Amino acid sequence: MGRAEARRGRRPKKTGIRRFFTWRKIVGTFFGMVLLGIAALVGLYFYVDKPDPNAEATLQSNIYKFADGSIMTRTGKVNREILPIDKIPMHTQNAFIAAENKSFREDSGIDVKGLGRAALQAVTGGRKSGGSTITQQYVKNYYLNQDQTVTRKLKELVISLKVDQEMEKPEILAGYMNTSYFGRNAYGVQAAAQAYYGVNADQLTIEQSAYLAALLQAPSQYDWAVASETSKTLVTDRFNYVLNNMVEMGVLDQAKRAGMQFQQPNKPKAAPGMEGQKGYLIEAANAEMRRQGVSAEQIQAGGWTIELTIDPKKQAALEKAVQDELESKLDRKDTKRRPVDQNVQAGATSVDPKTGAIVAMYGGTGQQDHWASNALRTDFQPGSTFKPIVLASALQNKSRTQDGKPITPNALYDGTSGRPVVGSDVPFAPQNQDQQDYKTGDSPLITVQKATNSSVNSVYAQMIVDVKPQNVKKTALALGMKDREGWPEDKPAMALGTMSANTVEMAGVYATFDNHGKKVTPTIIKKAEHAYREYTPVQAVGAQVIDSSTADTVTKVLTGVVNDGSGSTVRSSAYEAAGKTGTTESNVAAWFTAYTPELVTVVAMFGEEPGTGKQVTLTGTAGGGRAGGSSFPADVWKAYTLAALKGAKTGQFDLDDAEMGEPVLPPSPRTTVSPSVTRTPDPTTSATRSPGTTSPNPTGSTSTKPDPTNTPKPPDPTLTPKPPVPPTDTARPPRP
Template identity: 35%
Template sequence: MRRIVGSARRGRPGGRRFVDYPRSGRKGVRRWLPSWRQWLSACLLGGGGLAGLFTYVYVTVDIPDENDAASREANVYYWSDGTQMVSIGDVNRQIVELKDVPKSVRNAVIAAENATFYSDSGVSPQGLGRALVNMVKGQETQGGSTITQQYVKNTYLSQDQTVTRKVKEFVISLKVDQRKTKDEILQGYLNSSWFGRGAYGVEAAAHAYYGIPARELNASQGALLAALLKGAEMYDPSTSAANHRRAKARWAWILDRQVAVGRMSAKERARYKEFPEPLKESRSTSLSGHYGQTGYLVDVATKYVRQRTGLTDKDLALGGYEIHTTFDKRRVLQLARSVKGVLSRDLDPKRRAQDKGVQVGAASVRTRDGAVLALYGGADATRHFSNNADTTGVPAGSTFKPFVLASALQDGMRPDEKGPGGMTPVEALVEGGNATYQKLGAEVGQRRVRDVAVGAGMLEQSMARTDKSFPLGTSTPSAVRLASAYGTFARDGLQHDPYSVTSVTKDGEPVEGLEPARTRRALDARVAHQVDAALRDVAVDTVGRVVSKTGRPVAAGRTSDQDRFRASWFIGYTPEVSTSVTLFRMRPRDPLLQPLSGVGGSKSRHGNALTERIWRDALSGVDLAPGGKSKVGSPKAAALGDR
């Protein structure tokens, strides 16, 4: 009876259980130790379960769409010499093709991050295992990822450090490795990785650390950039002495590692003994670089691109555009230094109330084709948002008179004809002669004067209404447009619209619409020469005999002491470059220009002396001959002399 009851209790004939655990016939600890068959069964069952789970995950997890942030790029603006000026956008990234990354740089990254990249399956099971263990310990799940896994994390997944994300990374990496070539994966990795200094991708990193495009990196520089992939906050050598030590040690290890894995010869390795010190961190080429004059340059270039190509703000916000400008970095810096130097030397807003609120705008335009070489838009684009070089609202005053003279000469007037007061128009241009030009404008016809001014390059919308004051300069052209229009006199009457962008590309493809504007004849060559000669007399009268590096005199126009407009202008040109400078005063939140009387002291001539000094200082280093003689002796004395 007991045997029958026992058999029923065990549930199987003969008294044997389906799972003999705890083990019958064993005592003590051995009763609780599984047999080898039980161990094997458990392993097979667990392995089968894991295999089934992996199969399920592999089938259900597909390659997702790329993260928007992974493909988002900045718009990069370049100086006229091709060097990077600034990168503008939410993400400082410029995507490049793998062929544009030197092989030595690729080798450094592979040796440092994943030596078996070209032969592995795209995943590291050991790395996944370590990540899971770290998760259980409450530590970070990072560790041991292949280049493919890092690319997947950058491109397809969030940056959350969870087991779910790590498993997805593993599965997606297997699929990506099957569907993409190794070169495609490496290219994506190099374009999506974080290098510090606000730089995503190797191209942005090359500019941020060495001021060059990625294609110009050498093997030593590439090794340092590869070191940054381990953590830029720990390996940017310019951040601290400790970082410098870490960066130098890892740089050397990466070079040695390349030899060890066969990606560099020992002979080549021996060439790299000196650590490739990067540039000090500069925000001028990063996301925060929209400051100083750079903001004004970007403003002018972007506006030109929108006008000529049809690209909208929404298009540009998507990023990825490379915008090559006409701006000459040397001239831009010289112009800014000149303005700052003159204003700091000659203004004293703490002592003189008249010196408060003074604004300056300036622009340099190449006469042969209208390229805008430099401009000064204000003290700082982040604090003063209006671009003084490219805005209307400042009356031209006597600088408008050459267009009145040109219209009269174009209609057959002789330059030596006497006008009111016994002066010729040329003499009146030098002396001021408002009455002469007021009558001359009436005789020629104000509509005719207006057409000549617009034909020379000024914008129709900047022209004032035609009345008796119109010939005296009530119109309000920008500094860019006025410099360009004066260039028409320098180029025998040929007119070129000003332009600031030479080309725009995206993904290597050019954007259409940026072909240079056609050259137009605005004035007869005879007329242009006569006006040019008159303006050379103005230059002699104002700043003495100044000659360009080619030996030809400089021509100039300027506002006079007779002008009652609240603005001061000086425009001078060499045969190659025309530069205009304007000065005016404004109060905060008041759109009206303020009087210039007393600005800069009693000898500033209502600010006219200041614009002349800025022009002379800006041009002396780049256009004028160092030994140019003046009426009052040295060039410096001529530039600073008061009349």
């Protein structure tokens, strides 16, 4: 029928879906949509006017207040000096063009290819890349804001086209270079040249210009004074990228470029009004605002009233404690008599576990001496303060020892120093402090409680194998630690705290223990107000991330560290405390992390060679010996806590949910011991023994008060009692 109709000149009737979708209709619809899109853009072009400079482009101050509403400081005017383009060297101009927008001098203000590439990567989930030209970035800085919305982006595109038509390229470039934020409170290339190299912009070399241009991608991360090794590598790569692009653009000779090397910037200096701890507190507040979505440009443009959670009385108490218990004992001037004292850095964070508020923070002796806050630094390991996380993971996952017994505070493990772990694909046989073997009578077995009290490495190395390192890492992240580069995911050495962390993170972890397992994310901002934008505060107290029984059991174990272990330095009738000492390999860092029901405080010391940032030992601090967690950090913690809680009604831990496990005595020397726990004469054998499970210490040494729920069994008369072994971290350096 269709063919007959076709022979008679008629088209056959279309049936089914072909009636609705034909090539003619599809092509017509496509071009119709294109025309509509063009019409919409044309409409937008005429509808959107180039606005006046945004309110945040005007010079304003930020006001920072303490928690009681008293003013801590004002940041002053934005550090910006406007330069005309002829005062900026051509090689500096070219460096910024090479870094951000090679086609700047030829484009129409927008980069269609760049926008398409950025959009495609956003849709496909690929690595994000910039799609903004220098003109667009200037428009965003000067006319609009940093909001990541479709409306703002459309306005940016339209205004960029208008600006490109109405302004000359040199004028646009000058506007961009004068409004960009470079870190160190420096707005614009002139302020940046002074802040980083101590020169005016017209004196910048090509190498210095390339670094400043590279810096714009991530000012806080790429500042050489505070950059991690990874960030230093990234900014060096970008520095080379800028110079190579300059060669490609034909504005730098290849032979000259070959001889160019990265020029390190000067050390930063504290701005007026940022003396003492103020600069560190503002740094912490600004960092938190950035994590909550406020850009560095929005902060530095001013107009904010920011009320911190810092309690001025507790802050003063913390500063005094550091001065009295550490700084007053150091001789930072006589480099020959006390060379180690020049390397000592201290940081601390104190948190209210019920609210998550950071009530006090110590960042160092001042930004004029040490720019980066020691409270926030993440280039040192937390050491044995990580061990309670291993225990928490064991309890939370209901893990078992190699012979199938539940891991509890009363579980038994072999305390022999250098004992190879069993059940790990990665060999590990850590030494205990001073190569001390820990025993119960003549038995090599000790309880988890004793191992925690004395910070026994061999026990916790075996425990993390039993729990599995991956499970421990999962618990650590749930408690608030950060998954940074280099985390040893599958190695038993993780048990000794071989990842990086800062005092705020560790305060959050221990505050979660204190808060019965409900997640605590420490916050330093009580509220932040601005006339033109909203600030969403941190949710400081969150959901249950570990069981209350897990958290309370860890707390009960850590009270044993204070009452009978390496933390006994801080024991006091004024409060009940739980805590853990930590001293890293080669004694380059020492931590004391402890808490009462009212307050969680982390105090840390770091050995850092001045000028180089190299990690060096703390041994010899104040003319003494090994400076462990139970020495100066514990002294600072106790002095601060006594002062901070003075006059307050202190309470006892509510540990009704704590589960210590069944108390069982270890086998006597006359009893036949299972091969799984006997010692192998050959120390090179990879599996010498497997841990047991239960305890000779029914109370867990967690309190000076008897525990009626754990009735001890009569002692085994065949066991010969021995003098108690000193805890791992109690060796204090002699004081001058």
